[in-house]
Structure formats: structure tokens, C-alpha cells
Amino acid sequence: MTITPIKPENHINAATTDTNNKLPIVDCVARARIPTTNGPEIFLHLYKNNQDDKEHLAIVFGEDIRSRSLFKRKTPDESQKDRMIRGAYCGKLYPGRNIADEYRDPKTNELLEKLYFDKESGELLSPSNTTNTTTWDSQNPTVVRIHSECYTGETAWSARCDCGEQFDRAGEYITNVNGGNGHGVIVYLRQEGRGIGLSEKLKAYNLQDLGADTVQANLLLKHPADARDFSIGISILVDLGIHNVKLLTNNPDKINQVEYPPLLHVVQRIPMIPLSWTNSEKGVHSKEVDGYLRTKIVKMGHLLNEPIKLHEPK
Numbered sequence: 505m506t507i508t509p510i511k512p513e514n515h516i517n518a519a520t521t522d523t524n525n526k527l528p529i530v531d532c533v534a535r536a537r538i539p540t541t542n543g544p545e546i547f548l549h550l551y552k553n554n555q556d557d558k559e560h561l562a563i564v565f566g567e568d569i570r571s572r573s574l575f576k577r578k579t580p581d582e583s584q585k586d587r588m589i590r591g592a593y594c595g596k597l598y599p600g601r602n603i604a605d606e607y608r609d610p611k612t613n614e615l616l617e618k619l620y621f622d623k624e625s626g627e628l629l630s631p632s633n634t635t636n637t638t639t640w641d642s643q644n645p646t647v648v649r650i651h652s653e654c655y656t657g658e659t660a661w662s663a664r665c666d667c668g669e670q671f672d673r674a675g676e677y678i679t680n681v682n683g684g685n686g687h688g689v690i691v692y693l694r695q696e697g698r699g700i701g702l703s704e705k706l707k708a709y710n711l712q713d714l715g716a717d718t719v720q721a722n723l724l725l726k727h728p729a730d731a732r733d734f735s736i737g738i739s740i741l742v743d744l745g746i747h748n749v750k751l752l753t754n755n756p757d758k759i760n761q762v763e764y765p766p767l768l769h770v771v772q773r774i775p776m777i778p779l780s781w782t783n784s785e786k787g788v789h790s791k792e793v794d795g796y797l798r799t800k801i802v803k804m805g806h807l808l809n810e811p812i813k814l815h816e817p818k
Contacts, residue, residue: 649688649689
């Protein structure tokens, strides 16, 4: 994957609110450290919102990328143990730890980090408010993938799409940024089948086997070609203190939605080239995924250079 510049950075405080009140309101209700099979640790954030009843996720690489809604003091008398159970702690948990807002070396008891909060609102203070905290600098360009759930491609080994491949490669890319010390976020939105749901998606697969492409199948089922809405993803990124985004995508509509001034700016696009186009032994190889990618390029305008093998047969 190569990095393609989009536009210059426009620095602004990421704490700026959505003055038009158009974005969904999100609330991170829990966070936990996840050791992974590939090596790096991630912090999995679970979000609820005022727009739907689904539980959306943020997979965060870098402990210092912190949710404002999670870390906010819920009540003046909230216990430190309750904060740790919610995941609103700095550093790492260890047996015997009893303070969420201070991180001390478990062997020496040396104070490694202390969190600071606004006295009136209870909001976690960012580097722009104080020099005494190490939360991620919102002006730092951050690698982001906004990924829509795909049960068939991620879990059921489907060769109809490359969603599982894109999800895995996004994690690998973020991990390898800065020599294996990457900061980044994969926002995982629960909008299966380009927003039409799993049952309708399976019907669309049957229509594809009957000769329709992915766009035609959705339209025949009386759905939009792409019913996804990335606004919850935008709200999650703002809640995580992200402002300047390096977006892993080929989808121009996703770029347009994520570019949400003054809260979010897409400063770079990182293309996601299918592995099968560059390596004959890796990636997804099937006539179905060829048709799927062709439709994305021809009918949905995805930013990919079409290889010869995807041309329609004469």
C-alpha cells in the first residue's frame, strides 16, 4: 500500500463541538486491553449511540488514544475501582492496582502518569489544555480504517468479497507504522451488507448467482446500492480525540463523509490494493470477487486501477 496525499493539514482543536448538531451522540461504555495473535496489544472500545440500538466498536492501537466519553467522570463520587472496571484507566491494570487515574510502576511504585480532569465538567484534559497528561495529540495525523461489518467475508471464509482481507491488512498496516509502534484506529460499524442486513445480503447473493451484479442485486431488493452511513464512525473518531486522518480506503464516498470540518480532516488517503492483484499466491482469487471489484470500480467509482483480468470478456 502506498500513501497518496489528498490535501494539506488544517490544524484545529479536536475538542470543537459539532455546531450544527448533526452528528450522532456516542458514548463509550466499556474498554478492555486485548492481546492479539499477531503481537500488538489493542484496546477494544464498545460504543452505544442515540441513532440505532447496535453496539459499534473502535479497535484502538495505542493506549494513549483515549475516549472522552469513557474517561469523563460519571459522578463526583464514582469509585476508582468502578473506573477501572469500565476501562477508564491509564497505563495497564495489574493485581493490586487501586487507582484508575494514576499509573504507577507495580514494582517500584514510581508515578508514571497522572490524568487531569476539568473540575466542573469532569472532562479528560487533552495536551492542549495541560502539559501534565500524555493523551494522544489530536493534531497528529492518525491512520484510520472505517470498516463495515461483513460476517461472510470475515467469519465464513467467503470469496465473494475482500472485506476480511481489508480488515486484516488495516491492522497489519497500523501495527507497522513507526517501526511497529503504530497509533491508529479501526472503527468497526455494524452495518452488514452495505447497510441492508445479513438476511437481505444473502438474498442479494442468490440474485448474483442468477446473473445480477452487487449493485443490481441491492436495487432489485428495493435497497440503495449502498445504504451505509458513516456518521457514527465520525462521532467515534471525534470522541477518541482524532482530528487529522490518514484514511485507509478506496471509497470516494467514505472520504467525502469523513471530511467533516472543522472536526475531522482527511489529510491523506492510503489505497488498499487487493493482494491478488500483486501476488498470485495470496489474497482472494475467485470469479465472484473479480466481479465484485469490477462493479466497485465501474459503478461505484472506487479509486482502483483496474487490471486487465477484470475487463469484461469480449
